[in-house]
Amino acid sequence: MKWLVAMASLAGFLGAQDDGNVARRIVRQPWNPAVVAAMESLPIQDGGRVKPLAALAAATLHLVHGRRDMKLDTDGDGRADVTLTPTEWLLDAWCFPEQAADYPLFRIENVEVLDAIGIVHEGGQRFDFEYLTYRQLGQKGRLAEVPGAALLRLASQYRKKSAQERTPVEAHLVDTAEQVQTYDALHRYLVPLSSAFQIEGDEFQKRLGGKKEMWLSELMQYGDALRTALKEYEQKSTAPEIGNLFGIASDLSDVVQSDHAMPALFPPDGTRAEHEEWSGLGALVSSGLGNHASSTQIAMLEQLQAAIGATDQTARERAFVKFRDMVVARATERGEFAKVAQEAGYLRANWAYQSLHYFLLALVVVAAGWAMPRVRAVWWAGIVATVLPLGMLVWDIVLRCIIRSRPPIVNLYDTFLFIAAVLVATAVVLELISKRRVAIALAPIAGALLITLARAFEVEDGKDQMAPLQAVLDTNYYLATHVTSINTGYSAGMLASLLGTVWLLMQATGFRRGDVALHKAIVRATYGVTAFSLTFNVFGTIYGGVWANDSWGRFWGWDPKENGALLICLAQVALMHARMCGWVRDFGYCTFAALTGIVVTFSWFHVNLLGIGLHSYGFASSTKVALFTYYWIEAGVVALCVAAILLRHFVGAGRKAAAPASA
Amino acid sequence: MTAVPAPAERSTVASVLAAVSSMRITVVLLLLLGVLTFAGTLAQEHLSPIDAQREYFESGFVVWDTKVPLFGIRNASDALTVKVPLPGGYTILLLLFVNLVVGGVVRHRWTKRNLGILVTHLGIGLLLVAGFVKMHWSHQGHVSLFEGASSRTMVSFHEYELALLRREGDDIVERVVPATALEGARHGTVKITDASLPFTVEVSGWLDSCQPRLAGPMMKPPGPVATDADGTSVFLESLPYDKDAPGFAGCRVNVVERVGLAEHSAVLFGLGSGPRQNPRQPYTFTIDGVQWGLDLRHELRDLPFEVKLDKFEKTDHPGTANPRDFSSWVTVREQGGEPRQVHIYMNHPLRSHDHVFFQASWGPSPQSGMQGPPFFSVLEVANNPSDAWPKYASYVVLLGLLWHFVAKLFRFLKSSTNRASGEAVS
Structure with a gap:
């Protein structure tokens, strides 16, 4: 053994x-x-x-x-x-x-x-x-x-x-x-397929056709003989003539129970409607011992056994390919292979990861645009260089939609890709309207960052990111309306936060201080993107309630995820009203818009970490560390910029006051 | 010298209106609601969702008392203790509604330019009204049935009632005291009395989440104790909130006979009323040969029709125990009407007579050992007059926001184009 x-x-x-x-x-x-x-x-x-x-x-x-x-x-x-x-x-x-x-x-x-x-x-x-x-x-x-x-x-x-x-x-x-x-x-x-079972004891060997060793696929076809022998020798389990009968029975029992949380490798006979569940090794051995395993499945098992138990690598590889071809043929007949092939191709192409490189390339081109502000061709090159990886990212999302037959967002991993794509697309449109080279500079940075985070999350989460949905989420209508809407709001909210931060940094460092039009354009862009975000956030939040009303029986339950979405809406509505009533102007508006990024991140991700409510998922601590790192960096940058701007303002005011006296 | 006319003073009403409709008040209220929402979210780490909802969002005033983790570290020593008095959600939303109606609709200029904002405000107003109506006039509960069973009552999730039962031959006559009338039993004693009753019921020691315990020399009871005729003493132990095992309410009752002043005491424990529970066993006592009973239970409400579960089906994703779908086929029998078959499944409720039935959950029979069928189906029931209003509000708000911001974008683009052409000309 x-x-x-x-x-x-x-x-x-x-x-x-x-x-x-x-x-x-x-x-x-x-x-x-x-x-x-x-x-x-x-x-x-x-x-x-x-x-x-x-x-x-x-x-x-x-x-x-x-x-x-x-x-x-x-x-x-x-x-x-x-x-x-x-x-x-x-x-x-x-x-x-x-x-x-x-x-x-x-x-x-x-x-x-x-x-x-x-x-x-x-x-x-x-x-x-x-x-x-x-x-x-x-x-x-x-x-x-x-x-x-x-x-x-x-x-x-x-x-x-x-x-x-x-x-x-x-x-x-x-x-x-x-x-x-x-x-x-x-x-x-x-492991049970890696070597033959040794059959010990004269009587035991005789009952199994005189064989001294037997591979699993062969042994499981002697179910009747094994059961009869076990019954006969129930009171004489140590009799020498039945050798290791009880040991092998125990091993087979272990194999039968080994399927829990393991992949099922053997597609069944018949159509998907007749029999949807595939057989794992344990289930197949169990049905073999009961004399009702299909010959096709036994043939597949023999090939897999030949692969696992081979001593020669070439023979092993040949057996694997044969096994794979048999499974593919059966899966194709059942109409289950087309999407598997698409998914394998999707995993191999890895469009999101490919786009990461092109976003970095786009960043270089956009930087060249800042170095050569008068060359219009470079500006266009920056747009094209950003749209190219955006297209790759969108294609990645489209493939995921096709493979799952679902709208773009089904789980948290999807939100990274979707938010990255919408954020970059919004920034490109903004750039085409404003032509100030600010939005287009943010697009590749944000795109690359979000894809990097998506990849980190995928590894951290360690789960199948195309797993089937739980029953309550199984509605393409609400996934397509509420979920995409609210995530569009998140992405625009993040872009508004970035634009606000850029404005603060420019003011704090004195970058292009004389270019008032540029500074005003950034404020206008921040306002416009906040409005865009607010529209989708408000609709998405209320429509989330409409979904909850259809699935949980209440429109609003003050669940943490609902509260998170409400917080974004409140922050953005308060910001807009504060601007309208004159409480904040450009400085205040951009400061609060920058901080709204923290609220968006809290709603997007942090509420899921609280481990409470109907949207709780639970993550490893590193996700939490990453979130708090972002909060402190964003808050720190805003605080430093605000301090620098105020200092500059008061020092400047002091100098102006002192100037007539000295004159 | 001619006198300069004094500036016309604003009337008191106008001043009040101006103050109430101030946009600055809007900002303050929105920020306060934001802080309250944040506080109410964090509070759910140690409060049940329904308790957090009542304490933070349905109250007039609340003190936010929580530990805020710094740097993501949960150790108590690294957390910052925060104690902030805040207006409750009810107060803020009421003020916001008044501010919205007065400032955002009545006093707002009804111009074409503002139309989007006005429509948005109307939508938000409708949403707030829907929430108000739901809070005051809606009821929620469940109907849990095995296949073949039917019901004309729904069982509340969170509300309790004290049922006073009297046996009359083979019938049982009920009188019900809602839990709201027993609020005083939390910190004192509530007396239930009536001229037609030969006794008074004193209710005390009300706990929202508790379990019954036997009192003894090793177990000193923290609250009122009820002693049985055979000398067994029972008390209720308060339980902290556990999201995996929500507790049940309980109280102590003392029945004092009007004649002779004999006393009967017991603790009542409000177990759930699902089909998995054993038949209810109310506390019973006999006075003058009449058997009486007291039962603390989840509130029961009559339905406008009878619901019979014909079939329940649960399917899992292949090879897993994760449910893919679960749905119920029911027959609805209205008084005087033809019975009709309805299929209720996830995200597809039954709406009828102001009641909505949702496929909420299911459970196995006690005989199946918590695993296989037969299952019972849990249909959540909501009786909410404002059920569909939020949906209409969402369309109105979307329309208003799109109108406003798209118009604004076009105005901006137009002015940019004009500016550009002006610069080109000059």
């Missing part, structure tokens, strides 16, 4: 005796890129939808590793020389679990976590991260129990506290335990 030994050594932390400080050199066989590309679009059913394997691999790597790729040092020089894509990493974990156990996987950001679980380290707080391998968790550490066992014990203890009550180290331990358990389940999932 080679696979059982593997499971015991890798997952059963308690059996380890090695010295945790000995680093093992990674020896790995590279994958053929064409095979990896094919496997990326392998359809699987996971999290309630059919999706490409690449999507599962990426989300899992985000969750357990906190990165988009896996960097390995295979030559032992202390520097990474191999980078694995998520799919390569997952294939390694499934086919070479022993090798993958040495990959630096679990990110530890605080040495106190290492101390708590007894991992030996160099001492002192580091500025970078430490990555633990799966094997390290099973090796002897500084404590009596191995680090993996200590980690699970502590996490179980701290889970009893609410998320708000946990210290950073406790929260880190809980998160790391979740990562370890996720990885542990995934990489053990296909």
